Amino acid sequence: MCLAVPGRVLEIEERDATRMAKVDFGGVVKDVCLEYVPDMQVGDYAIVHVGFALQRLDEESAKQTLELFENLGVLEEEFGDAWGKAARDAGAERPAGTEPVPVDGVEKEARP
Numbered sequence: 198m199c200l201a202v203p204g205r206v207l208e209i210e211e212r213d214a215t216r217m218a219k220v221d222f223g224g225v226v227k228d229v230c231l232e233y234v235p236d237m238q239v240g241d242y243a244i245v246h247v248g249f250a251l252q253r254l255d256e257e258s259a260k261q262t263l264e265l266f267e268n269l270g271v272l273e274e275e276f277g278d279a280w281g282k283a284a285r286d287a288g289a290e291r292p293a294g295t296e297p298v299p300v301d302g303v304e305k306e307a308r309p
Contacts, residue, residue, distance in 0.1 A: 200271060201246040203259035204229070206239050220245060223263045 204220035209231065211217070216231040220243065227248070231237050234250045242259035243250035254262075 200266070201244045201251060202266065203242050203254050203262050204245050205256075205259070206231075206237055206241050206243065206250075209237070209239055218250070220250070223267060 202222050204222040204227070206229075207219040207221050207226065209216065209218045216235060218229050218231050218237065219226055220229040222245070227245075229243070229245050230249045231243075232249070234243060234253060237243055237250060237253065242254045242256055244252050244254050
């Protein structure tokens, strides 16, 4: 499922003449294109869909939406541990070398 998910802009940079940002989605940080919302600033919240910020969102609405998504399990489905979920669904052990590893204090999915 593809959702538009709120995230907080952590940093902004110009990459190949494109305005890009590191955006935090409740602990998962992804690269996001800011071309559709060029006035976004560090600390702002945005609604992001398939890697593009679509509009600004106030902090309270963003946090409420992230909490709701987390309670529904949507964040794990969208950003979570895909290897672990696939193993659980199959009733198997997760493949060797796919354990989540901490990156800047946050567990990230390992890639084989």
